[in-house]
Amino acid sequence: MKSRVRIILVLAFVMLFGTSFLNVSTAQRRKDSFSHASKSHVKINCSSCHKNPTANWVTARGYPDVADYPGHASCIGCHRADFFAGNRPVICAGCHTNPGPRGSARFPFPVRTRSQEFTTIFPHDVHQNLIASNGPKNDVAVAHFVTASFTRADDPKPPAFNNCAVCHETSAILPKFGSRVLPLLSPLADATADTFVPTAAFFKNSPNSHASCFTCHYQNQKPDRNNCAGCHVLTAPYFESDEIARYSLKFNHLSTNHVNKDCTTCHVRITQNTDLKTMTSADVPIQACSTSSCHGPAIAEEIGKRGAAMAAKQQIFQCNYCHTPEIGRFPVPPSHQNR
Amino acid sequence: MFSNRRFYLNLLIVLLLPMFAEAQSAPGVGSIEVSGRVKIGGKQEKLTRKRFYLFRGGLSENSGLIERIRAAEITSRDCYYSQAKASPEFICWLQLSDCESPFCRTASTEEIQVVPEFKVAYQKGMTQFRGKTTVAKDWLVTNLAPSLVSGFYLQKRTLTERLLGGLKPLQSSMTDTVSVKSIFIDIPAGDAKARKFTVSNLLPIEFGNKSYVWSCEVNVDPGKTAKVNLQVSEAGKTVNMMKNCEVVVKDLKVCTTVKCEQK
Numbered sequence: 001m002k003s004r005v006r007i008i009l010v011l012a013f014v015m016l017f018g019t020s021f022l023n024v025s026t027a028q029r030r031k032d033s034f035s036h037a038s039k040s041h042v043k044i045n046c047s048s049c050h051k052n053p054t055a056n057w058v059t060a061r062g063y064p065d066v067a068d069y070p071g072h073a074s075c076i077g078c079h080r081a082d083f084f085a086g087n088r089p090v091i092c093a094g095c096h097t098n099p100g101p102r103g104s105a106r107f108p109f110p111v112r113t114r115s116q117e118f119t120t121i122f123p124h125d126v127h128q129n130l131i132a133s134n135g136p137k138n139d140v141a142v143a144h145f146v147t148a149s150f151t152r153a154d155d156p157k158p159p160a161f162n163n164c165a166v167c168h169e170t171s172a173i174l175p176k177f178g179s180r181v182l183p184l185l186s187p188l189a190d191a192t193a194d195t196f197v198p199t200a201a202f203f204k205n206s207p208n209s210h211a212s213c214f215t216c217h218y219q220n221q222k223p224d225r226n227n228c229a230g231c232h233v234l235t236a237p238y239f240e241s242d243e244i245a246r247y248s249l250k251f252n253h254l255s256t257n258h259v260n261k262d263c264t265t266c267h268v269r270i271t272q273n274t275d276l277k278t279m280t281s282a283d284v285p286i287q288a289c290s291t292s293s294c295h296g297p298a299i300a301e302e303i304g305k306r307g308a309a310m311a312a313k314q315q316i317f318q319c320n321y322c323h324t325p326e327i328g329r330f331p332v333p334p335s336h337q338n339r
Numbered sequence: 340m341f342s343n344r345r346f347y348l349n350l351l352i353v354l355l356l357p358m359f360a361e362a363q364s365a366p367g368v369g370s371i372e373v374s375g376r377v378k379i380g381g382k383q384e385k386l387t388r389k390r391f392y393l394f395r396g397g398l399s400e401n402s403g404l405i406e407r408i409r410a411a412e413i414t415s416r417d418c419y420y421s422q423a424k425a426s427p428e429f430i431c432w433l434q435l436s437d438c439e440s441p442f443c444r445t446a447s448t449e450e451i452q453v454v455p456e457f458k459v460a461y462q463k464g465m466t467q468f469r470g471k472t473t474v475a476k477d478w479l480v481t482n483l484a485p486s487l488v489s490g491f492y493l494q495k496r497t498l499t500e501r502l503l504g505g506l507k508p509l510q511s512s513m514t515d516t517v518s519v520k521s522i523f524i525d526i527p528a529g530d531a532k533a534r535k536f537t538v539s540n541l542l543p544i545e546f547g548n549k550s551y552v553w554s555c556e557v558n559v560d561p562g563k564t565a566k567v568n569l570q571v572s573e574a575g576k577t578v579n580m581m582k583n584c585e586v587v588v589k590d591l592k593v594c595t596t597v598k599c600e601q602k
């Protein structure tokens with residue numbers, strides 16, 4: 001008897017749930033988001049909805065860009081019924097803050113709080129080849145052209161080596177930061193108390209707009225502004241973390257002896273990376289630091305202290321030259337000893 | 340029930356296997372450091388920002404590749420841009436910083452006025468970008484002819500593919516501007532029989548009126564860094580062997596009469 005009641009209840013729930021979807025389009029069900037991945041939307045060309053640049057680019061961005069939602073004309077062909085479904089049609093809430101005939105205000109485009117639907121294709125190797133095809137020579141100060149002569153202006157700014165700084169600028173404000181997670185390793189001790197706090201200068205930004213891409217790829221250079229799929233690939237919705245997670249939180253990109261280095265002196269893997277998705281090994285290999293005359297001795301000393309503490313069965317030494325205790329308490333990986 | 344448990348156990352082993360394999364293979368890796376400081380014509384030159392490729396096997400195992408490098412017909416930067424009908428000012432602008440394309444550096448306001456291609460591109464940009472001078476200047480390359488922007492690079496890419504002839508490099512790495520080194524890491528050198536590798540820049544590097552391609556055989560031991568010092572024979576031979584490196588030196592064809600004086 002009990003089980004029969006359960007079955008009836010489950011069936012009733014399923015029917016109620018099912019009927020709620022009848023005669024209602026995806027647009028109406030999804031109150032706060034638009035899915036590029038729906039069966040109907042994936043069949044449409046991006047440029048049939050998105051105009052590039054949008055009319056508001058001057059005020060919204062300062063450079064030609066897709067700075068606004070597609071107009072009603074892009075949606076109404078398929079979603080006419082949704083536009084007139086009730087006083088406050090659900091479809092309107094995708095873009096408008098206060099849906100209704102008089103509510104024209106829209107969320108800033110794009111809505112950063114919503115999940116991301118695309119990953120980015122960015123081949124670092126190709127860009128390294130192109131932008132770094134021979135750097136400026138410092139010993140050539142003046143060049144006489146056929147009709148004129150120029151003197152290279154003295155630039156007080158530190159050199160933007162290889163143009164990595166075109167996309168990766170120093171953070172203006174301290175970003176969210178944290179230690180990397182080492183899921184395959186067990187710490188040797190609890191983390192000791194630590195008061196170290198990095199400053200904004202320790203970190204570099206990554207692009208989150210078209211600004212640095214369009215300087216070359218706006219037109220003539222493939223993929224251009226009208227070929228969205230040239231750079232953006234649909235993926236399962238995800239929320240991008242704004243936290244920068246590092247193994248060595250104590251590394252300062254702008255310290256005196258780092259700022260005058262070429263990015264690729266340490267980021268040796270980046271020049272061969274073909275796709276952002278395979279960037280799992282794009283970290284600076286420890287070898288770049290541990291074999292250098294600058295840091296080699298200090299790293300060797302810490303490894304020695306760790307070994308001595310373990311041999312004497314004393315409290316474990318937590319490496320703190322580069323690491324905060326969150327990382328410094330883990331076993332020394334073979335890579336640190338060039339093995 | 341028993342078979343279910345066995346299935347999950349097997350599945351667990353299969354899933355964990357790559358983890359153990361990775362842990363096991365880690366100690367079997369070595370590295371190579373290629374120094375880009377080369378004495379050419381008695382002068383110490385720096386091969387900065389040059390890409391080197393790593394191949395399995397020594398020079399004899401890569402004889403096909405070496406043969407293709409020897410036989411390759413190359414078009415120099417100046418020849419390419421002359422053929423692309425670039426103005427003498429444009430070619431001189433490239434030469435000023437030894438650039439291969441306009442991506443190399445930002446053109447100054449003064450240079451935009453003097454280089455005809457830049458001037459036209461800037462004017463187009465001013466019309467297209469609603470008179471915004473910063474956009475017209477910073478996005479200058481978007482209004483240049485593609486042949487002047489990426490044509491030379493695409494030609495070099497085609498040459499790279501032709502030289503590779505389907506061969507897949509194990510890795511590639513660029514020399515930096517400070518240490519002038521190209522570093523290859525995590526090279527699988529665990530197998531005693533397969534510790535021989537070949538490092539080559541494939542694409543000719545231009546210096547003065549000559550081009551150079553190095554192909555060097557390197558032995559990599561696990562846990563160690565093998566060093567490669569590139570050299571050029573002063574004898575002026577077209578193909579010569581320096582230690583374990585074969586150096587292909589070719590005269591660059593002269594294609595332009597433009598004279599760009601530099602002080």
